[in-house]
Amino acid sequence: MIFAEKLKTERKKKGWSQEDLAEKLFVSRQSVSKWENGQNYPSIEIIIKVSDLFGVTVDELLRSDEELTKKVIKDSKQLAHPKLKFIFDVLFLIGFALLAIKLGVLLLNKVTALDIMLYGGALLWNFGSLILMVGAGIGSGMLKDKYKQD
Numbered sequence: 001m002i003f004a005e006k007l008k009t010e011r012k013k014k015g016w017s018q019e020d021l022a023e024k025l026f027v028s029r030q031s032v033s034k035w036e037n038g039q040n041y042p043s044i045e046i047i048i049k050v051s052d053l054f055g056v057t058v059d060e061l062l063r064s065d066e067e068l069t070k071k072v073i074k075d076s077k078q079l080a081h082p083k084l085k086f087i088f089d090v091l092f093l094i095g096f097a098l099l100a101i102k103l104g105v106l107l108l109n110k111v112t113a114l115d116i117m118l119y120g121g122a123l124l125w126n127f128g129s130l131i132l133m134v135g136a137g138i139g140s141g142m143l144k145d146k147y148k149q150d
Contacts, residue, residue, distance in 0.1 A: 003065035004038040010054040011036075025049050041068050044075060088140040095132030102129070 011021050011032075018032040025032070025046055034040040042050070047068075051058045062069050102125050105116045118125045 002038065003041065003061060003068045004036050006056075006061060006064050007032075007050065008036045010050075010056065014054070021053075024053060041065075041071050044072050047072070084143055085140065088136045088143065091132050092136035092140075095129040095136065097129075098125070098132065099129035 011018070016024075018036070019029045022029040022032045025042075027042075027046065031040070031042070035042055047058060047061055050056075051061055062072060102118065105118055108114055109116055
């Protein structure tokens with residue numbers, strides 16, 4: 001039995017309307033209707049709530065529908081990547097900030113009588129931003145490709 005049929009059967013056993021179930025799950029009646037018609041699938045959080053409401057195991061709900069199982073697996077993989085993506089984004093922003101600081105100092109030195117020194121060495125200021133930005137871009141791209149493969 002696929003998830004849509006199982007959900008409808010269990011709801012009717014309880015004598016609940018789609019509206020009743022929707023209220024218990026804190027979703028719209030249209031969402032329940034789409035799930036029962038096989039047009040859409042709920043999130044894993046909703047599947048757990050459905051499991052609790054109807055007294056069936058999550059395994060029964062997931063294994064009843066191969067498409068739902070694939071969706072849950074895909075969603076869980078997507079949740080694993082944001083921390084790594086965040087790190088690459090921060091590295092890119094640090095590189096951008098270094099570049100902006102260097103360009104700002106160069107511009108100020110050019111248009112004013114100021115002679116501001118950049119401490120930390122030529123390597124940091126000439127190549128640091130480039131290395132961080134390119135490295136973060138490559139890492140982010142590799143992460144994106146890995147997610148597509150999974």
